[in-house]
Amino acid sequence: MLPLPIAETWYQATQIDADTTLIIEPHVHVLEQANMWLVQGRDRDMILDTGMGVVPLRPFLDHLRRDPDKPIVCVSSHTHIDHIGAAHEFETRLVHPLEAEEMARPSGLHSLFRRDMPERLLQTFLDAGYPPIGEMLIEALPHEGYDPESYRLRGAQATGLLNEGDTLDLGGHLYEVLHLPGHSPGGIGLFERTTGILFAADAIYDGPLIYDGPGMSVAAYRDTFAKLRALPVTTIHGGHDPSFGRERMLAIIDAYEARWASEEAALPRET
Numbered sequence: 001m002l003p004l005p006i007a008e009t010w011y012q013a014t015q016i017d018a019d020t021t022l023i024i025e026p027h028v029h030v031l032e033q034a035n036m037w038l039v040q041g042r043d044r045d046m047i048l049d050t051g052m053g054v055v056p057l058r059p060f061l062d063h064l065r066r067d068p069d070k071p072i073v074c075v076s077s078h079t080h081i082d083h084i085g086a087a088h089e090f091e092t093r094l095v096h097p098l099e100a101e102e103m104a105r106p107s108g109l110h111s112l113f114r115r116d117m118p119e120r121l122l123q124t125f126l127d128a129g130y131p132p133i134g135e136m137l138i139e140a141l142p143h144e145g146y147d148p149e150s151y152r153l154r155g156a157q158a159t160g161l162l163n164e165g166d167t168l169d170l171g172g173h174l175y176e177v178l179h180l181p182g183h184s185p186g187g188i189g190l191f192e193r194t195t196g197i198l199f200a201a202d203a204i205y206d207g208p209l210i211y212d213g214p215g216m217s218v219a220a221y222r223d224t225f226a227k228l229r230a231l232p233v234t235t236i237h238g239g240h241d242p243s244f245g246r247e248r249m250l251a252i253i254d255a256y257e258a259r260w261a262s263e264e265a266a267l268p269r270e271t
């Protein structure tokens, strides 16, 4: 095994606005380096997605929070390995009903090693334009003596469910739940109507979208994109990559729809 360097810090936080903080794991391969969003409300805080779970997230978050004694609700936008790693550290854990079973007992990627990833999936990632993965999904160790073999995606039983049309009120931030399948069956977004901010998670992000992986559906993506087009959004905070505005969102959607149309046109037709 190649010796990996030791990371100075595992998590990295960037303040986005007064109440919103973006957290990433800079030493995770870009493919699985998800955005975690901390929003601090008047009555409670929210963490949207919890990364890979390589090391505990809660102590880092509590250090960032204005009041670490305030309740915090953990929302999982969907249940891929890079979004639910630390969900078990939170007392309140919400997810869409279609992915509650997957969150409780994860059946997809569960290890840090490339050898545990299906070849077809690796090819999908390469085809989408992601750089190749080395031996492992991490490019540094979180601390001296960390054994990557000991990593397992634990999963967590949901304590509540979020359906289309539900609202999540943090006090000062009121989110509408949008069911945005395509990337995964129970993917959700959170929309704040007063500001036009959408936390879209992996329904749309400004990087290589993958649409033919396990559990993904182009038909569902099309419906989700139609829904997003009609939404009065101003800013989109995705599950990966930098945030973007409405114009960029429409350009990303256009590019995908054009690609699907050309793929369909290339299919052999019955005569």
Ligand SMILES: [Zn+2]
Residues within 6 Å of the ligand: 078, 080, 083, 183, 202
């Ligand atoms: Zn995902």
